[in-house]
Amino acid sequence: MLRMIITVLMTLVFALPAHAVDGTELLKEVDRNLSPESYQTYRKLINIEPDGRKKEYTLFSVKKGQDRVAALFLAPASDRGRSTLRLGENMWLYIPNVGKPIRITSLQSVVGGVFNNADILSLDYATEYNVVKTEIGGSLSLLHLKAKNRTVAYDRLKMWVDAEKKLPTKIECLTEAGMLIKTLYFKKQKDFGEGIVRPSVIETDSPLYKGYKSIMIFADIKKRTLRDEVFTLTYMPNLESLRR
Amino acid sequence: MKLLRFKNRWLPLFLLLILILTPAASRAEEDYSFDAAEIEKKPYHLGGYVEARPVLFVPDKNSALYKLNYYNHPAGKTMEEYNFRLQLEGSYEKDIYRFYAKTNTDYKNAYSGESERSVFYEAYGSLKSSPSLKLEAGKKTLKWGKGYAWNPVAFMDRPKDPNDPELPLEGYIVASADYIRSFSGPLKTLSFTPVLLPVYDHINDSFGQNNDLNAAGKLYVLLYDTDIDFILLTGGSKTTRYGADFSRNITTNLEIHGEIAYIRDHQKTFIDSNGTAYLKEYDTTSYLLGLRYLTAIDTTYIFEYYHGGTGFTEDEMKNYYAFINKGYQSYESTGSDTLLQRAATLTENNYGRMNPMRNYLFLRISQKEPFDILYVTPTVTGIFNWDDGGLNLSPEVTYTRIKNLELRLKAIFLIAGRDSEFGEKPNAYRFELRAGYYF
Numbered sequence: 001m002l003r004m005i006i007t008v009l010m011t012l013v014f015a016l017p018a019h020a021v022d023g024t025e026l027l028k029e030v031d032r033n034l035s036p037e038s039y040q041t042y043r044k045l046i047n048i049e050p051d052g053r054k055k056e057y058t059l060f061s062v063k064k065g066q067d068r069v070a071a072l073f074l075a076p077a078s079d080r081g082r083s084t085l086r087l088g089e090n091m092w093l094y095i096p097n098v099g100k101p102i103r104i105t106s107l108q109s110v111v112g113g114v115f116n117n118a119d120i121l122s123l124d125y126a127t128e129y130n131v132v133k134t135e136i137g138g139s140l141s142l143l144h145l146k147a148k149n150r151t152v153a154y155d156r157l158k159m160w161v162d163a164e165k166k167l168p169t170k171i172e173c174l175t176e177a178g179m180l181i182k183t184l185y186f187k188k189q190k191d192f193g194e195g196i197v198r199p200s201v202i203e204t205d206s207p208l209y210k211g212y213k214s215i216m217i218f219a220d221i222k223k224r225t226l227r228d229e230v231f232t233l234t235y236m237p238n239l240e241s242l243r244r
Numbered sequence: 245m246k247l248l249r250f251k252n253r254w255l256p257l258f259l260l261l262i263l264i265l266t267p268a269a270s271r272a273e274e275d276y277s278f279d280a281a282e283i284e285k286k287p288y289h290l291g292g293y294v295e296a297r298p299v300l301f302v303p304d305k306n307s308a309l310y311k312l313n314y315y316n317h318p319a320g321k322t323m324e325e326y327n328f329r330l331q332l333e334g335s336y337e338k339d340i341y342r343f344y345a346k347t348n349t350d351y352k353n354a355y356s357g358e359s360e361r362s363v364f365y366e367a368y369g370s371l372k373s374s375p376s377l378k379l380e381a382g383k384k385t386l387k388w389g390k391g392y393a394w395n396p397v398a399f400m401d402r403p404k405d406p407n408d409p410e411l412p413l414e415g416y417i418v419a420s421a422d423y424i425r426s427f428s429g430p431l432k433t434l435s436f437t438p439v440l441l442p443v444y445d446h447i448n449d450s451f452g453q454n455n456d457l458n459a460a461g462k463l464y465v466l467l468y469d470t471d472i473d474f475i476l477l478t479g480g481s482k483t484t485r486y487g488a489d490f491s492r493n494i495t496t497n498l499e500i501h502g503e504i505a506y507i508r509d510h511q512k513t514f515i516d517s518n519g520t521a522y523l524k525e526y527d528t529t530s531y532l533l534g535l536r537y538l539t540a541i542d543t544t545y546i547f548e549y550y551h552g553g554t555g556f557t558e559d560e561m562k563n564y565y566a567f568i569n570k571g572y573q574s575y576e577s578t579g580s581d582t583l584l585q586r587a588a589t590l591t592e593n594n595y596g597r598m599n600p601m602r603n604y605l606f607l608r609i610s611q612k613e614p615f616d617i618l619y620v621t622p623t624v625t626g627i628f629n630w631d632d633g634g635l636n637l638s639p640e641v642t643y644t645r646i647k648n649l650e651l652r653l654k655a656i657f658l659i660a661g662r663d664s665e666f667g668e669k670p671n672a673y674r675f676e677l678r679a680g681y682y683f
Contacts, residue, residue, distance in 0.1 A: 044282075049618060055647070058278070058282050058283065060283070074282070074283065075282060076648050076682070077648045077682040077683055078648045078649075078650065080291060080682075088469070089496075090466070090469050091493070095410070096412075097410055097411070098387070098410050099385050099386075099412070100388070100389070102390075102392075102491075103471070103491050103493055103536070104499075105495075105496050105498070105499060105536075105538055107496050107497050108497075108538055108544075112612070150495070151493075151495070152496075153496060217278065219278055219283060220283070227374075227375040227376070227426075228426030229374075229375040229425065232424050232426060232433045232466075233433065233435070233464065234422050234424045234433075234435040234437070234464065235375060238372065238378065240337075241337065241342070243285045244285060
């Protein structure tokens with residue numbers, strides 16, 4: 001009997017961390033399946049109003065490693081040449097007319113709509129969040145994520161992951177008190193080449209913006225080796241030169 | 245057979261329903277692709293901006309600057325002004341070389357007459373041998389500093405208008421380099437920007453004293469998530485000056501910034517109420533502290549305090565206004581405008597510069613799409629002159645629904661007494677509409 005109790009206790013002791021580790025590993029797999037560690041991409045952001053009217057932005061983006069992202073606006077003409085940079089929790093916006101990068105915050109949005117700067121210049125989820133709970137059931141796993149610090153835009157995330165493809169299908173972004181800020185829906189899986197197979201469309205809506213919807217469409221994702229110096233304030237006016 | 249009849253009767257309706265619903269279905273299913281031409285890289289780029297800006301002024305006929313500007317051609321109760329602006333920009337890029345140019349043409353039809361000025365705001369060539377090193381030569385703007393309304397450390401730029409700080413500015417002819425290094429650890433980025441600025445006949449002659457080659461440099465570091473710049477300007481055209489600035493995000497919605505400039509041997513020319521000129525030379529400091537704060541309901545606050553050590557004191561400004569009033573009285577009694585002409589000379593690049601006094605507070609409150617009114621952003625900006633108590637208050641509303649078109653309706657109210665900076669401006673109120681289109 002004592003042996004049985006010890007066995008059960010040992011199983012419980014080792015099983016609990018094993019679940020946590022599984023969740024963390026799954027999150028890292030999700031990150032790598034969504035994008036290579038360093039890459040370039042072309043995206044379109046569309047803000048859709050309740051009456052169906054749209055406003056579109058086209059961006060060229062590059063990312064390197066855990067915490068470096070930069071994006072350049074290609075369209076519309078009124079925004080062409082603007083660029084944004086993220087180094088960890090530091091974010092800047094460069095507007096050609098203003099002529100110098102200004103600091104922006106993750107909760108602002110350089111394009112309006114439901115996506116904020118943290119969504120547009122997103123880092124790997126595992127960089128910003130810890131897995132606090134993993135629910136595995138059927139074809140979907142549910143990861144409960146908690147921000148590693150207070151500078152992260154959303155305090156908590158609930159991420160539904162396709163258990164087979166290891167890709168997110170839906171993410172709910174929540175405040176510390178559990179209030180829903182927005183929901184991201186991952187759609188239209190696409191083969192981008194070089195082994196990158198991932199959703200090509202992210203839709204978002206928010207109870208804070210009733211009737212509004214924003215969509216992010218990925219046209220192209222390619223692995224790319226980039227120098228660290230590309231992700232600096234001084235380089236922001238030159239991002240166009242990275243396009244080939 | 246019955247069933248067949250039923251089918252036959254309902255089939256057309258069913259097909260009609262499909263036909264009606266199909267476009268709706270395809271509308272609901274968004275077109276999730278975009279044209280490759282949109283992202284195709286071209287070696288050249290052409291674009292531009294065109295603007296119409298009618299302005300209605302309500303003059304303050306008792307103000308000193310109204311008397312100075314309109315003593316010999318008094319205006320009516322209102323004055324209209326029509327401004328048009330055309331900016332063209334183009335770039336060409338090949339391998340490591342790039343050429344960029346931006347022109348600006350301003351046309352003004354005002355009460356005081358017509359004027360037109362066309363100039364290259366920027367025109368420079370770049371050579372970028374690697375992401376770490378870039379060399380540039382030509383006319384360009386540097387825009388140093390972190391402040392929104394003022395930049396005491398922008399030693400190499402023309403002053404910006406705190407009423408419209410985001411307007412593009414004309415550059416100077418310079419040769420510059422950017423050397424960038426990235427690191428891991430608390431020091432993430434280091435970059436150095438040396439600049440040479442010559443001042444000779446027809447080259448940068450508005451910058452300062454002629455026949456001198458000026459050298460400047462900016463050392464930038466991103467250290468412990470804080471942007472920090474150290475800046476130096478030396479040469480003969482302006483006195484030597486040192487500067488530093490910083491900017492940092494405190495939380496996800498709060499940013500703070502600051503600038504400080506130490507200016508050696510600054511020479512200030514000022515007058516007494518009789519017009520006798522004095523020259524004072526002294527070392528001085530200018531500085532700025534500010535913040536940007538975004539609330540949960542998308543209200544943005546920008547607040548700045550600016551101290552300009554090169555500025556005039558309240559008494560010095562009072563003497564200047566007293567001299568203009570004396571000149572106006574002299575003109576009215578004798579018909580001679582000698583004193584007013586002298587006052588006009590003193591105004592240019594001296595008393596007449598943007599915010600010529602010492603201490604200012606700036607507050608800009610901007611609310612994105614209030615009450616769910618889309619693409620509408622109302623903003624109110626206040627510039628408070630701490631020294632004389634005057635207030636420049638400007639509410640505005642922008643509308644950006646139409647792609648590439650920006651409409652802005654703005655008013656400026658000057659709430660200030662006599663002998664104060666805003667109280668002695670030629671206009672009491674100003675209303676303007678700006679329609680700008682990007683192409």
